[in-house]
Structures are given as C-alpha cells and as structure tokens.
Amino acid sequence: MNSIHEVREEARKLLEEKRVGMVIGYGKGKGKKNYPIFITDPQKVEELHFESDCFYNLAVYLRKPEVCSHGKLAIVVKGCDARSVRGLFSENQLKSEEVVMLELKCDAKGIGRDKCTTCRVKNPLTPEEKNPIDGEIAKILAMPMEERFRFFAEEFKRCIRCYACRQICPHCFCKTCIVEKSEPQWISSTPSPLGNWSWNFTRAFHLIGRCVECGECARACPVGIRLDILNRYLAKSVEEKYQFIAGMDEKAAPPLTTYKQNDNQDFIR
Amino acid sequence: MSMNMNMKFEPKIMAFVCQWCTYTGADLAGTSRMQYSPYVKIIKLPCTGRIDVQFIVKAFEEGADGVIVSGCHPGDCHYTSGNYYARRRFEMFHELMSFVGVDMRRIQFAWVSAAEGRKWAELVNEVSKRVEELGPFNVFHALREQANELNP
Ligand code: SF4
C-alpha cells in the first residue's frame, strides 16, 4: 500500500466484514501531532493519518491485554514496525493469522530521527544494503578501551531507571523483567552507577538478534542515553556473524536461539 | 581488589565451569598434584548452556578482576548441544563487552575436557598472569563507589 487512502479503505473493509476487531494506526491530535489511535468503528477510519512524525513503533501495542481482547488486529506499519511484527511471529509471541499488516512505504525523511538516516527498510520487505558503520559507531570503535568504557559508563550513569526503554520496546515482552527479580536480585534496582551499568548492558544483551533498530528506546529515554548506538552496533555484528537481520523473515529463528556446528570459536581457547 | 604499598596484587578470578568436563578436568589437575595459581575460585554448573552471562556481570560487580568460562569441547556436551548454544551467546557477549570498553583480556572462554588436567592448569596460570599484569579492574569497580549525580 502506498497511500493512507488505501489504508483507510482496507481498514474500513476489515472492520465492516469483522475480519479484525481493531485497527491500530496513527491519528492526529489538536496540536497536529501524530499519536497512536485504536479504531473499532468502521465509520472512524478517516481518523487514520500518516505523516512525517509517525515515529512510534505501534507493534508494542499488539501484546497489550486491552488490545488483544479485541480479537484479530490490523496494524499500520512502516518498514521498521513491520520488522517488529515479523520478529514477534518468529518468537511465537503472535500468530500471523491473528494480525493484518497495513504496510506503508515511508520515505523516512520527515521523521528525521537518527534511526531514519541508517534505515534500510523504507520498502518494508526488501533491505537495501549492508548495515553501514555509521558515524556514531565509528567514533566508538576509534576510542581506546578505557575511553569507550568511560563513554558508556557516563551514559549509563544518567539512567533514572524509569524503564521507558523497556516499556516502549515491542521485544521487551517478558512478564517479569530480570531487573524485577529479587531472589536472587541480579541487578540492583536503585539508580546507581553500578546497577545502571548492569541494567543497560543486560537489556542490550537480551535484545541481540531481536532488536529491529526502530530507535524507540533511545527516543523514549528521558535523559537521552544513546541506546541506539549499542543496538545498531549489535545488529551490525549479528548480520556479519550470522547473516541474520531481525524481523525480515517471520520463519527464521533468532540467532541466539540456534547454532551451527561450525560456528566461529576463534575467541575460545 | 586494592593494592597496598607492600602487598602484591592478588587478582580475584572467577571460573564458571561445566560439571561434566572442565570440573572433572580441574579435579584431575588437583589429584595429579599439578601446581597452579591460587587466585581462581570455581563455580560448578551443569553445562556451559546454563552459564548465563549475567553470572559474569555479577562476578565483576562483586569485585572480580577476571573471569574464566569453560566446558566440554564441541561434540562432547553431556546434553548434546548446550555448548553450541553457549558458544554463540559468548561470541555476542564478547562483542558487546568490547564495544562498551571492557578489556577482553580479562575474560577467557575455553574448552577443557575431563582428561585435560594439564590444559586446565595452564589456562588458569595464563589467565592469572594476564590479569595480574592488567592490574585490578579499577574502572569497573569504581562504579560501585561513585554516587549517582541525579540521585545524591
Ligand atoms: S530500537 Fe529499542 S525499542 Fe526498538 S526494537 Fe530495538 S531495543 Fe526495542
């Protein structure tokens, strides 16, 4: 689909024919800002919009009980969001029969976020080229070890443990997050440099091969921690090492849930 | 661990090992009376597949200067494939750790079978020597002492 008009038409049909119980998309607020809307009434599909500031990754709503209770769902997706939905299929969090994707081509210009300059899915189904080493990653790689350590430790130190990054991420779907486990407590839950380091490290680790680089965690972070640099670097390594791009193939197992007998072991003695 | 004027730095090294291969290998090194560095504390786990990387992070949080992770060689896993899954996890752990600036000379992954008592002793000596040379993991341990600026 290329235009919002086609999306509205499709959404209307889906709702009228009761093929889905709810359509998740972008609407327009009074201040002309786009925000997520949830439509159940076919008369209201005209409220669907798609413009330059539709940066939200709506896939995060697909697993919310308030949304799931409406039965089958339709969701408006840009390329990055479509990757999330397919990622959720591949991890058996959703069944593909239960979700209709209304894909929109996104020129990624207006959104103007960092995530858009490195985007490879402007056409939702065909990744364009190899993940480039972007400037931010190159800057880190050029630093000596101690400087890298200091850079990230300073970033993580600012964390206030609001968990916005986790809440906004479609792939942070554990019922009990490791940071909330108390017996034993693996990660201190008080904002402190040490606990923050472990928290941010662990979250990045848990998303390896699963993060779709939608950039929402970095956008949501109220103190502007550069979570996006970590995610993009890991996505790039996963692609190099396992020829895997998260969320491209809904049938493909994420790389850390599988193995090959001849996987690299240069780093093992 | 802190260094004192007249005290030699004694690194704290944690080893997470699988019970079927490396633990038995370490036992063999012991019963064969091989001498090796005393800085290593061993924790036995059922399989390398059970070694969550969280253990390694925790070890550093609790003051370790180095970590060894070791289990059965590929093909020898008691549970057939635990070490294959672990290998990928460790590879990506390695990748992330180095990206955030942890000197990976402090962490060594190894395959040590039940018959390789000598390899175990050599591994421990090598890692101990390396970590001794690197000194205490001060940049990391300093995180514990630092206060959070937003939360004084
Ligand atoms: S960029 Fe952030 S919010 Fe988006 S999938 Fe990756 S970790 Fe989740």
Ligand code: SF4
């Ligand atoms: S959103 Fe930012 S401040 Fe909040 S927990 Fe995540 S990293 Fe920390």
